[in-house]
Amino acid sequence: METLAPILPRHLRDVLGSFTTGVVVVTTRGEAGRPIGLTINSFNSVSLDPPLILWSLALKAPSLGAFRATDSFVINILGAHQEDLGRRFATPSADKFAGIDWEPGLTGAPVLEDTAAHLECRVHARYPGGDHEIYLGEVVALQDRGHEPLVYHRGAFRRLHDAG
Numbered sequence: 001m002e003t004l005a006p007i008l009p010r011h012l013r014d015v016l017g018s019f020t021t022g023v024v025v026v027t028t029r030g031e032a033g034r035p036i037g038l039t040i041n042s043f044n045s046v047s048l049d050p051p052l053i054l055w056s057l058a059l060k061a062p063s064l065g066a067f068r069a070t071d072s073f074v075i076n077i078l079g080a081h082q083e084d085l086g087r088r089f090a091t092p093s094a095d096k097f098a099g100i101d102w103e104p105g106l107t108g109a110p111v112l113e114d115t116a117a118h119l120e121c122r123v124h125a126r127y128p129g130g131d132h133e134i135y136l137g138e139v140v141a142l143q144d145r146g147h148e149p150l151v152y153h154r155g156a157f158r159r160l161h162d163a164g
Contacts, residue, residue: 020153023082025089026055027102027110028073030066035097035110038063039090041152042132043075051139052124056132062092064133072107072122073137079116079147080159086150087157106141116147 027037038061046052053075057067067073078086089096101113105120112118121137128134151158 017154020151023078023086023150023152025076025112026073027076028067028070029108036063036066037089037096039086052136054134054136056129056134058132072109074105074109074111075119076112076115077117078150080150082150083157116149117144
C-alpha cells in the first residue's frame with residue numbers, strides 16, 4: 001500500500017502563504033498588569049451566535065504563559081497605515097508598548113489606538129493544536145473604525161487594491 005509523503009513544515013508554510021490574511025495584534029495583561037502583545041495572522045470567526053472567534057499561539061512563544069494565565073484578550077485588527085505596528089509586535093523586544101498609544105478596554109486588556117477594528121474577548125476555551133495552542137474567545141465588545149486593512153501575503157505586508 002502506498003503512503004503519502006510527509007508534509008514538510010517549510011513547504012506547508014510556503015503553500016499557506018498564498019492565502020491572504022489580515023494582520024492582527026493580540027493583546028492582554030501579564031504580571032503586575034504589564035501589557036503583552038504579539039502579531040498573528042491565525043485569526044478567524046467561528047460563530048455569530050454566540051459571538052466566537054479563534055486564534056492560535058505557538059507553544060514556543062515567550063508570551064504563552066501570560067495568555068495561559070489570562071481570562072481576556074483583545075484582537076486589534078491593523079489598518080493599512082499600521083505596518084510599523086505589525087512589525088514591532090512580530091519582533092521580540094523588552095517593551096513593545098513603548099511609545100504606543102493604547103487604553104485599557106472593557107476587560108482591562110490593551111486596545112491599540114486607531115486600528116481598523118478591535119474585538120475584546122473573554123477566553124471561552126483553549127485547545128491543543130500540534131505546535132500551537134488554540135484560543136477560542138467570546139466577543140464582549142467591539143468597534144469598527146472603517147480603516148482599510150493591512151494584509152499579509154507570501155511573507156510580506158500588503159495593502160488591498162480594488163480590482164476595477
